[in-house]
Amino acid sequence: MSTLALVAFVLWAAFLFYLPKILNFLRLQRFAKTLPGPTIGELIANVKKGEILNWLKELREKHGPVFRIWFGKDLTVMFTDPEDIKQLLGNNQLLTKSRNYELLEPWLGKGLLTNGGESWHRRRKLLTPGFHFRILSEFKEPMEENCRILVRRLTTRANGESFDIYPYITLFALDAICETAMGIKKHAQLQSDSEYVQAVQSICRVMHKQSFSFWQRLNVFFKHTKPGKEREAALKVLHDETNRVIRLRREQLIQERSESRPEAEQDDVGAKRRLAFLDMLLLTQMEGTAELSDTDIREEVDTFMFEGHDTTSSAIAFALSLLSKNPAVQQRAFEEASELEGREKESMPYLEAVIKETLRIYPSVPFFSRKVLQDLEVGKLTVPKGASISCLIYMLHRDPKNFPDPERFDPERFLLNEKQMHPFAFAAFSAGPRNCIGQKFAMLELKTSLSMLLRNYRFLADEDHQPKPLAELVTKSGNGIKLRILPRDQNGSTA
């Protein structure tokens, strides 16, 4: 074959390979023109400003409940209407995460959050019993123990002066997930600082910027940039820590089994004990009942360590901030926490309403996205395959039809009106097959910690401080969560 013929053949093959992609891209472009949305220039300017949530709010006000954003060549359609969200979350064909989640893979690999297809299905089935209510009820005690440490650590701050409570909360939440789901005492609260927590903050910041930047998405170049190097350093800390947790727990399990301690495998009435998350993974691997490599286990531990502490830290801290600014709500929550002390596993209606209202205003996961693999009907729209859709929970929760005066903190909404609300007006934990697997764990941790904190302290506002919510994978306050606290005496009064 002559050189010319070879070149012609290669060009023809490349043309045939790329033709469907080009045609689909043109189709996406035609579709995108039918929807309102910002220009790439606006995207770049707002990423630079760093206030993505405020910008998304402006876009919702300007363009209505459905709009589109081009992230480089990736098209995402943003949905904010409860009826559309219902259709999206109820669609069993829409379970594959969007390309954005690939940015998490150097850290979380193919853990439950980022995984898709058959592999996700099998893993979800395997992990679900790890959050069964019988196991959760065993988690309350270690959660309380860690909360007592938090209460003690806060005594030095209980002088009515303003301080940032977020670092205290996040160490508590890290200890809580390690001591429950992982079965390891981490004692993060007893060290003044945690390398792990700092690494999570650093990687979330880097990945958030990466997800909104065209050139930073190109991994080949990204690795050699300053943020790329920051990511590598954080990854080392994070993976070293999860490997350490797995190694430690594996050694303990082998020891327990060699001593054949039956109490470790049986509950109070002698029935086979349900296994917590990490024990279940390790024993599944040891007994060979399902195929699980060391990497598979590490990816799940990375996923649950992150999701299991960053989301709840955000919710606890924002709840305290809102309570500090709303003394009448705080008083009512305090009275319920005193009256129903010890019954956090059961119903605490007012505190539950406070938590939901906090997650409405500051949803820990402000938006999440899926890849459209087949043309998708949503309301009157047909979203073409190749696009992504995003459920913009931050704006769903600000729909004045369901939540009049949406910026006002009013837990009564969830006591009086919940039945009249659209069933998908509130979706902080998502819904459908890919909903939050840790929802009940999170509610138990939130109720246990908030009720104990309320019984021990009165939370007062720092009038000069207003949290600046940022969407760094999980909603965080860019300027911390500043408030003041005073100790309560045995009668619940403060000096």
Ligand code: HEM
């Ligand atoms: C206030 C606390 C929490 C909130 C608001 C929350 C919210 C959510 C949301 C909205 C999703 C769907 C995300 C998506 O589709 O991309 C999700 C998924 C997930 N959450 Fe949570 N979460 C919380 C706490 C937790 C905790 C404590 C754990 C673990 C113990 C956890 C583990 C997970 C996992 C593994 C997934 C992926 C599930 C799957 O795709 O099958 N979350 N969470």
